[in-house]
Structures are given as C-alpha cells and as structure tokens.
Amino acid sequence: MENQLITLDDFEEYFVEEQRDYILGFNYNVSESLTERLGLPKDKHGALLSIIAELLVAHEQGKAVSYSRRKVFYCGLKRYCGGGYTYARVLKWVSWLEEAGYIYNRIAPPRPPHEGERGTQSTMRATPKLLEACRGLLLTAVRRECLCLNGPDRKKLDYNETEETIAMRREVEEINSHLRDVQFDVRLDGVGKTERHICIPHRSSRTNEPMQLYIPHLEPSIRRVFCRASFDCGGRLFGPWQNIPKRQRQFMTINGELTVEPDYPSLHARLAYALSGCPLRINDDPYDVGGGFDREQGKYALLISFNARNERSAVYSIAAKLSLTYADAANLYQQVVVHNWPINQFLSKDKGVVLQKIDSDIAIKVMQACQRDGIPVLPVHDSFIVPQRAESLTREHMDRAWSWAVDHSPY
Template sequence: MLELILLSQKLAAEKALPYVLHYDAWLSAGGCQIIALAECVFEMLASPIITPGRKHRADAQKRRKLCSATFVANLIVATLSSVHYAGLAVPLRNGKLTRYDRKDFNADALRLVIEEVENAGLISVEDAVFKERRTIVTPTSRFRQLVAAHGVSLSDIHHLEGRETIELWAGSPRSGHKTPVDYVDCREADTMRAQMAEINGLLNNTGILLDGQQTGPVHLVRKFRVDQPEDARRFDRHGRLYGGFWEDLPKEERHLLTIDGEPVVDLDFASMFIQLAYCRQGLQPPSGDLYAIPGLEEHRKAVKSLMVSLFFRNAEARRLPAGSKEALPSGWSMERFKAAAAALHPAIAHLFDTNVGFELMALESEILVGILLELGSKGVPALPMHDGIMVAASRKELAIDTMLTLSARKVGRSLPVVEKPIERPSPNNSPLWSSRTGSEGGLIETPSSPSA
C-alpha cells in the first residue's frame, strides 16, 4: 500500500520543531569575512596522512578545501538564520554521481571534513539512524565565537550555479527507499528549469526578512515522482516546489516575515485537492464546506487529511493510518469514513484508491508556478506554499486576481481563494490580531465557495 504522503508530511511537520537545516552542497563563501573564516577553519583541520615516499596530491587538497568552505557556509546559515535550526542534516551515503551532485568533491571528502571539524571542537555530531534521519551536525559555541569574531553575515553566503532545480525521485520518504533518479535533458525539463531560474532570481533580489534578519539565499526546486527508478522518466506527477524556509515556519511566526519591508498576507486556494478532483471530471463541486462529513464537523483537520489521503492509495483503503483513529470520534473506521466521503462526493468517489493524487498535485503545482511567473512579470515577488502564496500586504488584490485568473486558465474555472489570518501580537494586548476583519479568514471573490 502506498504511503499516505500528505498525511505523513503534515504529521512530520508538526513533529519537526525544532527544525534542521538540510545541507546544500552549492553554498559557497562569497564575502571577504566568510572567506577569511573558511581559511581559518581549514587551518585548524588536521593535516591529511600521507603514505611515506608519496607526495600529497594537489587535486585532493583542492577538493578538501572546497568541501571545507562549503561545509562552513552551511554551518553559518544554521548559526545565523532567524529560523531556529536544531542542526544541519548531512547526507553521507556514497553512491553513483548524478545530475544532482557536485562533481568536485564527494561524500568521502565531506565525511572526512566533518570528522576533522568535530575534532577541532567546532561541531558536535549525531550519527545517522537508518531509515529515520541523516547525520545531524550542530555548531558549538566555539564555532559561533569564530563567526562573531570574523563579522560574518548571511549576505556573505553565495549560491553556486549548477544545482538542479528539476528533480525526479522514486519511492517515498516514509518507505525508506526514496532515491534520486537521473534523466536526460529534454525540452520539457529545460522549460521548467528556465521558469525556476526566473522565480529564484526574483526571490534572491527581494528583501525577504524574518524578524528583521536575513535568511540566506533562496533556491527552490520542483520535485517530481515516479514509482520505481526504472520507470519511464516523466514530469506529470507531484511537481511541488520545495526549499523555501518559510514553508516549515510555524504559523505563529509568520507575522515575523516581511517582503521589501512590508508584512505579508497568506492567500490559499480553498479545498484545493477536492476542487481539482472535480475539475478533472469537468464538474462543479457542491456548495458548502467540502470536508463537512456529517458527524465529523468538529474534526475537520483529521477529515481533510484522511480525505486527501484517499487519492494517494493504489489499493483499497481498509485501515485508518497511524494516529488517525485517535483524531476521530469512537466508532469510526476507514470503511465508515470512506463510505461517508463517497456519500458527500459521489461524483469523484471513483477516484479514491486510484493513486491519482500525484497527478492532481502536478496540476496544483502548474497553477502555482504560473501564478509566480505572472506576478514576477509585474515585479511582485511571492513566496510559494504548495497550494497558496504569501505576498506583501499592498499586493494582496493583485495577487488574488492573478490566482483567480491563472486557475481559470489552467482548469477552466476560477478556484476559490481564502485569506488565512496571520496571527500578530496585538497593539491593544488582545491575544491575536487577524489580517482580516474578524478573527477568521474568509473567502475572497467567491462567497459561495467552501472554506480552506
């Protein structure tokens, strides 16, 4: 049975605090201060052991130095970012180099550098746990003192050219068999790669701050999926954008985000997956809340996760996934839930257990990319959130119009948009302040549409 991708991602996100930063092999020392720090760290590393009678290879020393500088750049992001990272997650497994890897050093070089930096007292290391987590590296106070002494800032971090933005993966993260899949360039991938370059270029030339602080370079990627590594290479499943620090930012911290000095608004497509399933059938969904299963009105969050998961199964759903039973009232089984979902949505019930979810997700991502490019052509940066965006408050109306127009262009009708309330400290000491009138987010432009 296919893993319940969306449900597992949501549960993982809820358990992810404090977050880890994922190692990026394309980060580089760009400014004078960070170059000086990287040189200082490299000088602290132990000299490599050389076999008697042999000379040290200059290219090996070059690879080691490049690897060290990249590792230091990653540690600086983990140290200085306003996002509170618990450490740096580093992949150290050897494998055949693919289009996703840097060619000038490998996992062996990185493993050696990490060991030497640890011996120098600059990091602590938690070993990887098979199928659970990668090696976790945490900067020590000594490293933080070096960063402060050199006057390093995140503006000193550069992102090298060459990292792939169109990724293809096989398997699932929950199964422990998620692997990158190499592919041959084609016109479709080239077009998407150019789109991502445009989106990343705009975001990296935008003042995106968290709590008034820089957050490091932005490098978004689109991740597509095939079932098995030997399957035909295709780019019509999944396709969501990843890599933005704001995607995992807790809701209560989103008020700290600013774009070019302005607070953000959070705009979302309402009931996106159900809407897209109806679009696939050329139908309009019923009015009202599309997740309002009778008897489960007070358990909407669980209903949403479970209903969406029905599109990500390639076999008949028979059991509730782990954690779901406790989120539902007594007496609810998967059989009962599925019957209730089918009764609420008979027109799309035949799509349950067909694994169509990844195709719906790809359509969702196409809509989102179109919105980002359209707004970008007007000089408006937007932060993607899978089925929504965050934009500067003054650009809200333009963003809403763009979301309605682009969704109509992609699926034949405008999809309803909701503005989610962003919780902000209240100037009059009330607990929360909503960016809309009232305490709840409301639908925009489509008052008869369901809520998010």
C-alpha cells in the same frame, strides 16, 4: 503494501521544525580568505570550505550538522550538492577538522535504514576554536539545482535531461531571478533577526516544547520538487518562508509592505470536481460529509482518500490520523465516498500526487503573471503572499490560472 499508512505530507519535504539537525548539503560557502587564516590544506573542489560554512550556519541555529558515513548515500547527489559532495571527500575533511580541533564529531553506530526510512546519521558541531577563527567571515548561499526529483524514500535522484526538464528549470530560474529582489520579514513582538535568519518563537507540534524556528531570509528562491521518481507526480514549489507558521505569516512584510495571502480553498477537492465535469457551486462543501462526523474529520478523510492506493489503505490511515476504530474509520470513509460520488475516480486510486502536479502548474502560472505585473510574490502551495495593494490583481491571476489548468488537464 496494502496497509501502507498514508499521511498528508507523504509527498512533500519535511518542514524545518521536523529537522533536529542541519543536513549537510553544501548550500553555503565561506570566504576563501579562511584558507590562509587557518592554514587549510588545498581543496580544489571546495568541499572543506562548504563543510565549515554549514557548521557556522548550523551553529547560528543551535543545531549540529548531520552527515552520512555510508557510500550509497552520496550516489546521484552531484546534481544537487556539487562535485565536491562525495563520500571520500566529506569523510576526509570531517576527519581533518576533528584532528585539528575544529569540530566535535559524533559517529553514529552503523545501522542500515529500514525500507522507506533513513538510517541514523553522524553529527558534528563547530568548536569554539573554529568559531573564533571564523569570526567576521562572509558566508554566501550557493544556488544549486532548482528542479528536484525524489524517489519513494524522499532521497533525491539524478535524472536525464529532456526538453520538458529544460523548460521547467527555465521557468523556475526565471521566477528566482525576480525573487532575488524580494525582502521578507515578520513584524511581530518576540521575532528576532540575524544576518541570515528570522528567528520565530514556536512550540513543537510533536512535543509542545518551546523552540525557535530559523528561517533563511537572504535572496529567497524556490525549488520545484517532484516525487515518485516521476515528473508527472508532485512538482510543488518550496521556499524557506513556508516554514513560518500560518498564524505568524499574517504579520509578514514584503519589501517593507504589509501582506495578504489569497488562497484556493479546498483546492484538491475543487480540482477533482472541476476535472470530473461537475464544478462545485459556491455553497457546496466537500468536507461536510454528515453521518455524525464533523467537518474537520471529513476534510482529513477526503484528503487521505486522494492519496490512498486502495480503500483498505485509506481506512487504515483515517483511523490512525483521527484516532478512530477501524469500524468508525470505515464508516467515515463510506460517508466521504457517498457525499463526493462525482469524484470517485480520484478516491483511493493514488491521485494525490497527480493533483499536486496540476496545482503546482497553477502556482507557476500565478507566479509568472504576478511577476510580469511587478508584484513581489511568495508561494505557499495553494496560496500566495503578496502586498495588500496587489490582492485584487493577484486574485484575477489566480482565477485565470485555474481556468487554464482545468482546460489543459488530460482529464
């Protein structure tokens, strides 16, 4: 679409804050002793226990569990959610739980989703009867597919294995094997902790209302998420700690140690300049575009331009993001183009996801180097949370990973 609205998180997963409900995904299991305690029917696929486990996890967060009642929703998700995650099994066990008095079930009215959007899902909540019956039971996290491929609507897609996917999965699994020994926390007044979650007071970015962020902290792991149905697009690393707001991340600890978060400033802009053969000098600022626009406006306009498919789409999105008239947005866009003329090959040509693939390759290299040196590290796209004692060595690894990426890029 020529006027498609481009946003800065178009190619990333939604943050926890944006999820009003817990999305059923069979990411947890509950002890099989529950089968005898509740007199549960036989379920060789474990779908019923997974549903109950996620009802308990959602209850801890004060959320309902959302699930789909559309057959097409479940197509291709076996890779990500296991063999029990099917339309027939989910609806069968939801119905059984409701009839047994273990859930409150709200069935959403049928409404097909618009193109590029998800339809309204049904929701369920654990009743006091289920919560009492499950008191004291052990929940365990299930390690599923760590190499994810999303389509244009963010729906996860199945894919054929290749030498490339096998190699990338092996990289992520090796990183996750080290992350299992990492324990992170947030040492700040008002931050609580449950068995499974760090609970952070927060204000919604959409409504400004007070809320709680629930960050899973047991056995941290990452997933590498590609988009546009292509392993050449995206590929960033995602972990639950990334939903901790930046102002709270400065109070994080790793294995009891205070942390720092070295980053790559203006990463995509600097990457584009380096790949164009015109590396930015120390005092160069790609966001300070002039023309009466402030640096923050220049920053958003440039980042949107990396992701836009054409000039018209970029201007339309800049106007929406910065609440400008179309004429002012067009003027700002021209300032961006003129100020950053050496990287015009990256502007309004849908290169944002390509730059994400390169920055994700950099993150993999940094993680591998830190772990070889025994540095516990948690990635946040273009930054890395590490103990204070390891800041200098981490920056050295970041510099080497940067040089490797620039030298090995196809540009």
